Amino acid sequence: MYRYDDFDRHLVAERVQSFRDQVARRLSGELTEEQFKPLRLQNGLYLQLHAYMLRIAIPYGVLGTRQLRRLAQISRRFDRGLGHFTTRQNLQLNWIRLEDAPDILDALAEVGMHAIQTSGNCIRNVTTDPYAGVAVDEIEDARIWAEVLRQWSTVHPEFSFLPRKFKIAVTAAAEDRAATAFHDIGLRLTRANGGATGFRVLVGGGQGRSPYIAQTLSEFVPQQHLLSYLEAILRVYNLHGRRDNIYKARIKILVHALGIDEMRRQVEAEWAAMDKDALDLPPGELARIRARFASRPLPLVEWQDAAIDARRRADAAFARWEKNNVRPHRSAGRAIVNVSLKEPGKVPGDANAAQMEVVADLAERYSHDEVRVTYQQSLVLPHVAVRDLPAVYDGLVAAGLATANTDLVTDIIACPGLDYCNLANARAIPVAQAIARRFAEPARAEAIGRIRLNISGCINACGHHHAGNIGILGVDKKGTEHYQITIGGSPGDDAAIGSILGPSFPAEAVPDAIEAIIDTYLSLRSKPAESFLDTVRRVGLEPFRETLYGTGRVAADAPTKEPVHV
Amino acid sequence: MSMVVTANQLRSGAVVYLGSTGDWVDAIDHATVAEDAGAMQRLEAIAAAAVEHCEVTAVYAFAVQIVGGRPVPLTMRERIRAAKAPTV
Numbered sequence: 053m054y055r056y057d058d059f060d061r062h063l064v065a066e067r068v069q070s071f072r073d074q075v076a077r078r079l080s081g082e083l084t085e086e087q088f089k090p091l092r093l094q095n096g097l098y099l100q101l102h103a104y105m106l107r108i109a110i111p112y113g114v115l116g117t118r119q120l121r122r123l124a125q126i127s128r129r130f131d132r133g134l135g136h137f138t139t140r141q142n143l144q145l146n147w148i149r150l151e152d153a154p155d156i157l158d159a160l161a162e163v164g165m166h167a168i169q170t171s172g173n174c175i176r177n178v179t180t181d182p183y184a185g186v187a188v189d190e191i192e193d194a195r196i197w198a199e200v201l202r203q204w205s206t207v208h209p210e211f212s213f214l215p216r217k218f219k220i221a222v223t224a225a226a227e228d229r230a231a232t233a234f235h236d237i238g239l240r241l242t243r244a245n246g247g248a249t250g251f252r253v254l255v256g257g258g259q260g261r262s263p264y265i266a267q268t269l270s271e272f273v274p275q276q277h278l279l280s281y282l283e284a285i286l287r288v289y290n291l292h293g294r295r296d297n298i299y300k301a302r303i304k305i306l307v308h309a310l311g312i313d314e315m316r317r318q319v320e321a322e323w324a325a326m327d328k329d330a331l332d333l334p335p336g337e338l339a340r341i342r343a344r345f346a347s348r349p350l351p352l353v354e355w356q357d358a359a360i361d362a363r364r365r366a367d368a369a370f371a372r373w374e375k376n377n378v379r380p381h382r383s384a385g386r387a388i389v390n391v392s393l394k395e396p397g398k399v400p401g402d403a404n405a406a407q408m409e410v411v412a413d414l415a416e417r418y419s420h421d422e423v424r425v426t427y428q429q430s431l432v433l434p435h436v437a438v439r440d441l442p443a444v445y446d447g448l449v450a451a452g453l454a455t456a457n458t459d460l461v462t463d464i465i466a467c468p469g470l471d472y473c474n475l476a477n478a479r480a481i482p483v484a485q486a487i488a489r490r491f492a493e494p495a496r497a498e499a500i501g502r503i504r505l506n507i508s509g510c511i512n513a514c515g516h517h518h519a520g521n522i523g524i525l526g527v528d529k530k531g532t533e534h535y536q537i538t539i540g541g542s543p544g545d546d547a548a549i550g551s552i553l554g555p556s557f558p559a560e561a562v563p564d565a566i567e568a569i570i571d572t573y574l575s576l577r578s579k580p581a582e583s584f585l586d587t588v589r590r591v592g593l594e595p596f597r598e599t600l601y602g603t604g605r606v607a608a609d610a611p612t613k614e615p616v617h618v
Numbered sequence: 619m620s621m622v623v624t625a626n627q628l629r630s631g632a633v634v635y636l637g638s639t640g641d642w643v644d645a646i647d648h649a650t651v652a653e654d655a656g657a658m659q660r661l662e663a664i665a666a667a668a669v670e671h672c673e674v675t676a677v678y679a680f681a682v683q684i685v686g687g688r689p690v691p692l693t694m695r696e697r698i699r700a701a702k703a704p705t706v
Contacts (some may be wrong), residue, residue, distance in 0.1 A: 080672070085669070085675045100696070101633075101698060102630075102631075102699065103631035104706075150629055150630070151630070470695060471704035479706075480692070481704065481705075485706060521693060531692065531694075532694075533694060
């Protein structure tokens with residue numbers, strides 16, 4: 053994986069020293085809160101419901117074992133021994149003291165980490181495919197391009213005060229596992245007829261109160277010109293993006309207002325006038341970055357192993373976990389292991405310090421020191437030899453991390469919601485827990501098949517509810533928490549925004565409503581292999597509306613099976 | 619409407635409430651309840667001074683009802699803050 057060089061280390065160390073000074077001046081009263089707030093946000097420090105929250109950047113979701121162990125140490129020493137992995141592939145610590153923040157940033161800097169650009173109206177942490185570099189369906193390792201973008205966007209002087217935050221996702225695989233169509237810019241690496249690689253550039257996607265699917269701005273930008281093309285997009289946005297209304301400031305609103313053709317015309321005009329040589333990646337730099345991602349040679353290992361075959365036959369739980377959580381690796385004899393942070397009844401995306409250390413230990417021993425964070429709020433061990441799967445599984449079981457539910461109905465994305473977040477209108481976590489408990493029986497979840505269920509506690513949509521096959525949005529209805537249900541959303545290649553089924557439900561009725569939707573799907577699917585999303589697209593919304601709102605079905609005041617208590 | 623003034627401690631970020639003697643207390647049970655505009659103005663003046671002295675930040679008031687002699691927030695958000703913990 054990529055290692056920071058002296059330039060990176062110096063930059064991060066300088067930033068920590070600056071922030072230490074800023075915190076001291078705030079505590080002494082030299083800075084007012086109004087003056088200090090943008091400075092702390094530039095270092096990822098928010099003031100939330102209960103305390104300060106530190107959002108730590110995990111560039112493109114890649115962590116070394118030393119870094120993960122350090123996160124565990126920090127959570128234990130400065131927080132409550134917990135970390136929350138987010139839909140931006142970052143980590144949030146929810147119980148931080150302002151006076152500790154400089155020491156935490158120092159501890160992060162020692163392992164090449166920081167919280168820069170995890171907040172503010174700048175280019176945020178670039179996200180990518182959690183299987184980048186090991187996926188069987190990729191053209192190139194997307195981490196290389198994510199790192200190029202990280203270096204380009206870090207404290208970029210022209211783009212540090214954009215109209216609004218700006219999120220870029222990049223993927224280089226056939227399957228979109230990075231939700232590129234829901235980003236301000238989505239980059240899909242592609243190969244031209246002649247064999248050269250470049251990028252299909254999507255622009256104007258996003259969720260929040262005005263969800264949009266990104267549109268294609270360019271079918272093919274040669275890779276050597278990616279940075280100048282992105283500069284052109286950002287310049288058009290920086291100039292014309294609205295600064296008078298926070299709700300209309302994202303680039304998606306500009307693209308919608310101009311239309312994609314006019315947006316393209318303006319970007320192309322800006323690009324044509326640029327000195328591309330001054331802005332594009334210098335020759336040789338890509339090779340330098342690529343070399344830093346060169347994997348250690350993976351020893352050839354056998355696909356078949358008598359011990360693992362025996363284990364599959366003897367241990368149904370292991371076989372289930374392997375079936376649901378293990379994915380093929382591009383190297384023969386190896387596998388990608390998904391470490392689910394979605395045990396039914398637990399907080400989606402949370403890992404305690406001991407669990408982080410177990411994952412780090414397993415990564416060190418079995419996965420070449422590398423861990424990935426997924427935007428679905430779980431972890432990945434990307435390089436496990438198939439013959440080591442039983443040992444990895446046993447290690448995960450001991451740590452409570454072997455839930456066999458990757459991409460199943462209990463693999464729920466949920467934002468922190470009103471339990472932690474200052475912006476939330478309703479809680480997301482207890483609703484996710486109640487639903488996950490309802491479908492906790494593994495055979496039942498498997499019978500339902502692959503489905504994405506996402507919950508947000510407010511319209512800002514950190515829980516990606518618009519992109520959920522089933523989406524749940526918490527709203528404040530006359531002082532009570534209610535939940536609006538959408539279906540038909542998709543974060544993938546067939547990206548779609550979910551459609552609202554009808555009036556919202558109180559929290560205690562949500563599990564019943566979701567169960568009714570799932571049961572309707574099971575009764576309507578043409579065959580077990582027809583996914584929930586395919587069924588919805590085939591039959592439309594009406595059968596599901598009838599289920600929820602027709603006579604005698606789930607009603608807003610339906611009796612509860614699993615009440616959500618405060 | 620009965621009101622309580624809350625804030626976060628500047629150094630720690632911890633939730634606190636304005637108490638009867640102008641001090642900041644951890645428990646909402648010990649918060650001063652303003653029953654009229656005059657009382658509210660007095661609390662706001664104390665809170666503004668505390669902000670000036672870098673004791674607290676993010677000051678605001680919220681509505682409560684008195685149950686069994688104790689202030690209980692009307693909103694879920696303030697009930698969660700008063701509990702000093704998530705509900706999960």
